[in-house]
Amino acid sequence: MAVNLKQLAELLGLSQTTVSRALNGFPEVNAETRQRVLQAVRETGYRPNRAAQRLATGKAYSIGMVMPIAPGIDSDVHFGEFLAGLAEEAVKHDFHFVLNPSAPEDEEVTFRRLAASGNVDALFLAYMRANDPRIAMLKSLSIPFVVHGRSIGESRDYPFLDIDNTSAFYDATRLLIQLGHQRIALINGPEYLAFSIRRKKGMLRALAEHGLSLDEALVQHSLMTDEHGYRSMQPFLQHANPPTAVLCSSTVLALGAVRAINQAGLKIGDDISLIAHDDVLPMLKPENFSVPLTTTRSSLRAAGARIATRLIGGILKRGDYPEQELWRAELIVRASTGPAPQK
Amino acid sequence: MAVNLKQLAELLGLSQTTVSRALNGFPEVNAETRQRVLQAVRETGYRPNRAAQRLATGKAYSIGMVMPIAPGIDSDVHFGEFLAGLAEEAVKHDFHFVLNPSAPEDEEVTFRRLAASGNVDALFLAYMRANDPRIAMLKSLSIPFVVHGRSIGESRDYPFLDIDNTSAFYDATRLLIQLGHQRIALINGPEYLAFSIRRKKGMLRALAEHGLSLDEALVQHSLMTDEHGYRSMQPFLQHANPPTAVLCSSTVLALGAVRAINQAGLKIGDDISLIAHDDVLPMLKPENFSVPLTTTRSSLRAAGARIATRLIGGILKRGDYPEQELWRAELIVRASTGPAPQK
DNA sequence: ACGGATATCCAAAGCGCTTTGGGAGGAATC
DNA sequence: GATTCCTCCCAAAGCGCTTTGGATATCCGT
Numbered sequence: 001m002a003v004n005l006k007q008l009a010e011l012l013g014l015s016q017t018t019v020s021r022a023l024n025g026f027p028e029v030n031a032e033t034r035q036r037v038l039q040a041v042r043e044t045g046y047r048p049n050r051a052a053q054r055l056a057t058g059k060a061y062s063i064g065m066v067m068p069i070a071p072g073i074d075s076d077v078h079f080g081e082f083l084a085g086l087a088e089e090a091v092k093h094d095f096h097f098v099l100n101p102s103a104p105e106d107e108e109v110t111f112r113r114l115a116a117s118g119n120v121d122a123l124f125l126a127y128m129r130a131n132d133p134r135i136a137m138l139k140s141l142s143i144p145f146v147v148h149g150r151s152i153g154e155s156r157d158y159p160f161l162d163i164d165n166t167s168a169f170y171d172a173t174r175l176l177i178q179l180g181h182q183r184i185a186l187i188n189g190p191e192y193l194a195f196s197i198r199r200k201k202g203m204l205r206a207l208a209e210h211g212l213s214l215d216e217a218l219v220q221h222s223l224m225t226d227e228h229g230y231r232s233m234q235p236f237l238q239h240a241n242p243p244t245a246v247l248c249s250s251t252v253l254a255l256g257a258v259r260a261i262n263q264a265g266l267k268i269g270d271d272i273s274l275i276a277h278d279d280v281l282p283m284l285k286p287e288n289f290s291v292p293l294t295t296t297r298s299s300l301r302a303a304g305a306r307i308a309t310r311l312i313g314g315i316l317k318r319g320d321y322p323e324q325e326l327w328r329a330e331l332i333v334r335a336s337t338g339p340a341p342q343k
Numbered sequence: 344m345a346v347n348l349k350q351l352a353e354l355l356g357l358s359q360t361t362v363s364r365a366l367n368g369f370p371e372v373n374a375e376t377r378q379r380v381l382q383a384v385r386e387t388g389y390r391p392n393r394a395a396q397r398l399a400t401g402k403a404y405s406i407g408m409v410m411p412i413a414p415g416i417d418s419d420v421h422f423g424e425f426l427a428g429l430a431e432e433a434v435k436h437d438f439h440f441v442l443n444p445s446a447p448e449d450e451e452v453t454f455r456r457l458a459a460s461g462n463v464d465a466l467f468l469a470y471m472r473a474n475d476p477r478i479a480m481l482k483s484l485s486i487p488f489v490v491h492g493r494s495i496g497e498s499r500d501y502p503f504l505d506i507d508n509t510s511a512f513y514d515a516t517r518l519l520i521q522l523g524h525q526r527i528a529l530i531n532g533p534e535y536l537a538f539s540i541r542r543k544k545g546m547l548r549a550l551a552e553h554g555l556s557l558d559e560a561l562v563q564h565s566l567m568t569d570e571h572g573y574r575s576m577q578p579f580l581q582h583a584n585p586p587t588a589v590l591c592s593s594t595v596l597a598l599g600a601v602r603a604i605n606q607a608g609l610k611i612g613d614d615i616s617l618i619a620h621d622d623v624l625p626m627l628k629p630e631n632f633s634v635p636l637t638t639t640r641s642s643l644r645a646a647g648a649r650i651a652t653r654l655i656g657g658i659l660k661r662g663d664y665p666e667q668e669l670w671r672a673e674l675i676v677r678a679s680t681g682p683a684p685q686k
Numbered sequence: 687a688c689g690g691a692t693a694t695c696c697a698a699a700g701c702g703c704t705t706t707g708g709g710a711g712g713a714a715t716c
Numbered sequence: 717g718a719t720t721c722c723t724c725c726c727a728a729a730g731c732g733c734t735t736t737g738g739a740t741a742t743c744c745g746t
Binding site for chain 1: 410
């Protein structure tokens with residue numbers, strides 16, 4: 001059924017060498033010949049045998065990923081979404097994933113083993129922290145890698161894809177300020193993660209520019225579950241001087257926050273404004289909230305796919321991808337934001 | 344650095360054939376010789392090249408998995424945990440995973456493509472429903488597979504690993520009845536999933552045996568998030584004739600249920616008893632609840648690992664695993680169950 | 687018209703493993 | 717003592733691809 005190189009070459013009256021070269025984009029093959037080859041590939045449905053390629057090239061055609069299994073990271077709703085993007089893209093190119101579950105304390109060993117195993121051509125890194133030691137480690141491993149997110153305080157000389165968290169929350173905060181809000185609360189992700197730090201920074205910057213400051217009593221850091229959103233919001237509402245607006249680092253957090261707000265009998269977009277970061281989780285669309293949510297939006301799945309593309313492109317030496325990408329999140333205004341209530 | 348078969352054979356003064364046979368457990372090799380080979384492997388750290396093995400044997404050494412990306416299934420907290428078990432075990436044997444994200448409507452195509460690609464030696468199936476059509480399909484694909492869970496209404500002639508959901512909830516219900524409870528509520532997983540159906544069945548059976556019945560007003564089916572646990576519990580509590588006990592299909596659901604109960608000012612284990620099914624999620628231990636939870640316990644991660652073991656064993660034709668396994672969940676009594684309150 | 691580029695193509699040698707098809711030597715059989 | 721049968725081992729042929737090291741033919745300027 002399935003043809004191989006040899007048969008394809010025979011069929012074309014060419015040598016395996018030439019066919020191989022034609023397929024792999026070598027220059028020393030006639031343009032017309034290449035077209036013939038490509039045509040034959042289409043007709044026969046020829047697909048190179050990956051095992052043979054691996055053996056001949058020494059490439060693994062797979063990318064390694066250390067799957068964090070620490071409490072509160074694994075099983076994270078966002079993880080699955082990102083993974084889906086990554087996997088979807090990888091599968092298109094017939095690349096495999098090597099998932100290595102690992103507790104944080106074993107991560108270094110796991111990375112080293114993975115890099116040394118020859119089973120992966122590249123590694124991928126996520127859940128960046130400030131001054132993340134894993135970057136230096138990966139650099140020393142002499143294996144290509146791409147980071148999702150970026151560290152803080154490290155030199156920037158490593159490949160990453162991140163969204164501009166600072167700007168996202170800066171923009172969101174500025175909008176709230178323009179609407180007259182002065183007391184704004186923040187329900188953020190885990191304190192040690194870089195994106196949380198940046199989002200807070202963006203918020204602080206916008207506040208500072210308008211002579212406002214952030215009341216630390218109105219800041220909560222936690223895992224990104226709706227439960228935590230709820231628990232974080234409640235004390236804010238009971239505060240002697242409650243906020244008139246709140247920023248959430250995820251629509252999942254917002255889910256809980258909204259519940260707490262409803263329960264307090266307040267009206268969203270009216271009594272209190274809310275902006276959440278939207279990772280575009282298919283199960284949780286901000287427009288489907290009882291009051292549609294104003295969000296800063298950036299697709300997590302798209303990020304996964306893009307990282308896969310870059311990793312694969314790097315391995316195959318195809319295309320030329322920027323080493324560093326910073327995606328801008330879109331600020332999308334819906335009904336959950338409104339002018340600050342008059343006292 | 345890394346030795347290969349040839350070098351290893353030379354070192355031992357044997358042929359590649361013999362060394363290969365010794366390693367792969369062929370009978371026609373002297374026991375003593377085999378020991379020498381094994382010893383040499385230990386000393387040199389020899390690891391066979393997977394690409395070469397793949398090429399020579401035609402085996403892929405990887406197992407395929409269609410990752411459901413439907414709303415409410417993907418990103419499920421439980422999915423990551425199961426995946427971790429699967430991956431952990433696979434990595435030990437140097438097996439890869441091929442994750443294929445797919446929407447339910449594309450699943451069949453995805454399975455077929457995967458099976459035909461030659462990239463996987465076996466498939467794995469989860470989230471079983473009643474009369475699940477995927478089983479017949481997989482059987483027709485002539486590729487080994489193992490099912491996590493089991494269907495209902497199908498003949499049982501396929502390999503699966505499941506927990507005895509019926510017994511688990513039967514046992515739990517019986518305990519509650521013995522404690523004097525008569526009105527018991529159920530917060531279950533999605534209605535179409537086989538495990539939900541079986542758990543309800545187990546509950547019904549125990550009730551029936553004691554001349555009790557289930558009030559459908561006290562049954563909720565939903566995604567297994569704490570949010571849904573909360574939302575499901577609330578109406579129960581507001582019922583004219585509220586339950587004195589409740590069964591939850593997951594500790595995640597219990598999280599929300601507990602919150603609703605607390606909020607209603609009731610005391611768990613006293614005013615109302617609660618038993619939850621515990622998948623042994625590392626982030627959510629039943630003993631850490633404010634009132635430690637009585638649970639039916641069965642580790643999801645262990646199930647993942649076991650399935651990987653069986654799949655890999657089957658591919659390598661090593662070991663002899665039962666085709667069908669039904670794990671019994673343990674009923675562990677903690678403080679959330681107590682005698683029914685006297686009226 | 688001729689040496690030297692230049693453009694195209696090919697034969698063959700691996701990559702590291704498994705597996706086929708023996709072969710040597712000693713034990714068992716008749 | 718000749719034949720058969722095990723036991724244990726080996727040489728060599730792939731698996732399907734990439735890549736090295738030429739070949740051959742065409743084309744150029746002089």
